[in-house]
Amino acid sequence: MSGEFYKVWGSGMIAVTVALAIGIGINELTHSEHHAENAYKVDVPEGGAPTAVVAEKKLIEPITPLLASADLAAGEKYFKRCATCHSLEKGAPNKIGPNLYNIVGNQVGIASGFAYSDALKAMGGQWGFGQLNAFLTKPKDLVPGTKMNFVGIKKAQDRANLIAFLRQRADSPLPIPGQ
Ligand code: HEC
Structure with a gap:
């Protein structure tokens, strides 16, 4: 009984980091399999799931600490x-x-x-390191309605390598913050 309880509780904890949908699934499972008292205890760790998942989704890891030591060759490779x-x-077509020089x-x-999308035209501003980091993490999150059909780059190190590589392809490369 208690072994079963911890098993279910353990899956609940994993669900916190995996997905809200899975979390809800397990929650329902525990409700149907256990007495009300146990179900209540199981709910405690899972109660945090929605906030944790939302926070995780919106969090964009900064790349500025990684830029100075970024791997330019890896960035060039990623650009493929x-x-x-x-x-x-x-001057390439x-x-x-669009051309990214x-x-x-x-x-x-x-x-x-x-011919840019209306969404991108409406964004305005500049492609600083922070904006590029956010855009390349998940283009459709930063610019809903963009016609750039690219899912995004999960690893901060990959984004740092790529952006450091792109930075060099300019008449006068933008200084790296803190350099
Ligand atoms: C499937 C095609 C496709 C891929 C792959 C793609 N892009 Fe794009 N990208 C586009 C399109 C189309 C736009 C124009 C978006 C719009 O107008 O909404 C764009 C726009 C951009 C912009 C804004 C340019 C500007 O002039 O303001 C940047 C920066 C960019 N892409 C970088 C990248 C990088 C870096 C990668 C590789 C990790 C990449 N893109 C992969 C199609 C793509």
Whole structure:
């Protein structure tokens, strides 16, 4: 009985880090399998699940501490995934996406001859390190309605490597913060 209880409680704890949907699933399971008293105890750790999951989803790990020691060769390699849609050489034509020469520190949405989405045009501002970090983490979170069809880059180190590589492809590279 108590072994079963801890088993269910343990799955509840995993659910906190996995997904809200799974959390709710297990919660319902425990309700149907246990007495009201046990179900109440099980609910305690799971009660935190919705907040924890939402917080995790919105959290974007900063890359500034990683930029100075970023691996440029790894960044160049990663860019191959972007190269399907983006050219990077100065003056190269736009592809499915705009040319990205000079992108780090540049104005948002100004590649000549590229038809940007209304969502990206409405964003305005500049592609500083923070904006690029957020955009590349999950483009559709930062710019809902963007036509960049790319799921995003999970690892902060991968984003740092890539952005440090892109930074060099400019007439005068944007200084790295704190350098
Ligand atoms: C499937 C094609 C595709 C892939 C893959 C892709 N992009 Fe894009 N990207 C686009 C499109 C299309 C836009 C224009 C978005 C809009 O107008 O909403 C864009 C826009 C951008 C912008 C904004 C440019 C500007 O001028 O403001 C940046 C920065 C960018 N992409 C970087 C990247 C990087 C870095 C990668 C690789 C990790 C990547 N993209 C992968 C299609 C793609």
